[in-house]
Amino acid sequence: MRSSKNAAPTGHRSRGTFSLMRDVIVLSSDRVALVREALAQALRATGPAVAVVAPGSDTSWVPVQVHDDIAVLLETSGSGSAPKRVALSAVALMANARASQGRLGGPGRWVLALPAHFIGGLQVLIRSLDADREPVVLTRESFNTAALVEAIMSISDDERIYVSLVPVQLGRVMEHVEHDPASMAIFARLSAILVGGQRTSPALLERARAYGLPVVTTYGSTETAGGCVYDGSPLADVRVNVRPDGRIEIGGPVLATEFVGEPDLTAQRFSRAEGDDTRWYLTDDLGEYLDGVLSVQGRADRVLISGGIKVNLDLVEEVTESIRECAHAVAVSLPDEEWGERVGLVAELDPAETGSDPRALSDLMKAIIRDELGVAAVPRDVRLVEHLPRLSSGKPDRLVCAALFVD
Incomplete structure (x- = not known):
């Protein structure tokens, strides 16, 4: 069992009286070209931090300035509770992106099938920037498999092709494949299909893998700069710990800096280990970590007593x-x-x-x-x-x- 103490809010260095600040710009996620350009500057520290938001959403929570180690601000989706606003550094975002591409076998062309105001979509843009490749953007308002087929077919045969989906999208891909088995020849060109953002049913995974789809399940969150555990195995430099109460902790360079405007919540969730200076994030998830494989068993707040x-x-x-x-x-x-x-x-x-x-x-x-x-x-x-x-x-x-x- 590890011991810990509260982390400094930045997660990278202490903020003194003379901490540098940077401006924040707000961009709607449907303006993908602008988001990509601003993101590139924010990651290089040559431009302001970027708050990427859903089209038409409330932006009153976005601060005018943030500390200069912060590159991106995102709002979590809050499926069962109030959303949280997360500040992420370039260090965390790039650590996740590079570890991901290393695990997948190298850079390639990404299909953007998720909105960029979600960390799964944003990471597609970051991995594409890091690989110096243009992502193929699905421009329709809602995901459909015909657009995904067109996107895959637009990419050269000699390139690795990646896409990141949520389970409901994978389900639609399976419906397409089962209705039109010949389309597997197109989906077979994918080098990996990352699936995350929520629990994926074993039955859906079994269907997809039975057809030979290269599905990779991911575990992580906005607070970990995206999925950081692939098929149960942590990415490079990511550490996993399960506390005696069963809650999962994630450690390493991929962690967010803070919750915007919530210092108490930041102190509750982020801690620094004594001795090796590893920074940890306490999740709401329960799991087991045996022989280097993490098994997520649900959320701590998803257990009732009857x-x-x-x-x-x-x-x-x-x-x-x-x-x-x-x-x-x-x-x-x-x-x-x-x-x-x-x-x-x-x-x-x-x-x-x-x-x-x-x-x-x-x-x-x-x-x-x-x-x-x-x-x-x-x-x-x-x-x-x-x-x-x-x-x-x-x-x-x-x-x-x-x-x-x-x-």
Whole structure:
């Protein structure tokens, strides 16, 4: 077990009275060419820091100036809670980008399929800048596989091709491939498909890998400058620790500098190890780290207690998504007078099952969950929907899902 002390806010050096400051400009993520140009200057420290924001979003949180080690400011998506605003240094961003390309086998051409106001999309731009290659940008407002096919086909055969997706996008790729198996010849040109941003169901990964898609699962967050653990293995210079309470800590040069305007939260989440000066970030995730492989088991705030028994909501979702009739699922905590808390389940049906009997499907899901996870995990209520409510990041909107159970 390591011991630690609170880190200095910068994570790189102490800020004294005479710390240098730099201006901040705000750019909408749909202005990709401008974002890329400003990002290049910010990373070289020849221009202002850049706050990359969603089109039309509130920018009142963006400061006029930041300390000069900060290059980028991003707002997290906040799928189940209020968003956080994260300040990242050029050191952290480049450390992640170069470690990623080293793990993948070298630089290549990237397809930008995610908005640049998310760290997954921003890192596509950073890796492209570092490799001195233009990314291929999917210009349509919403992701579709036809645009991805066109992007892949526009790239020379002799180049490595990479794309970063969230699970719902990978699901659409699989639907495309299963509907048109001949299209695998195009997707086979991809050297790697990074998939992250949220939990990816084992069933979806199994489908993708059965077709030979080069899927690489990533674990990380905006606070770690993007995915920093690939297929369970940390990238170069990234360290992993699991505390006695099961929460995952990430250490190394990829860590964010601070939460904008929240010094107390910064001090709570970032610490520096005594002795070796490693800086650590405490995540909200639970996991095991055995023989150099990290297994993420869900979020610490995604465990409820029903009748004195702990129920992992992420496991409820995983079991539900293994059922053929269910495409995606969200499990939420519902207050219960008798048991304290019970599970509420929102299930998105597979399109082929939309005509099935809802009562029978609900009973099937409850029975399978009972068999796999025990009676405490059985949902009190099930809502069957055609499409899960989602944030612009593609993550399920858990707050909206929870509201479905409010009478």
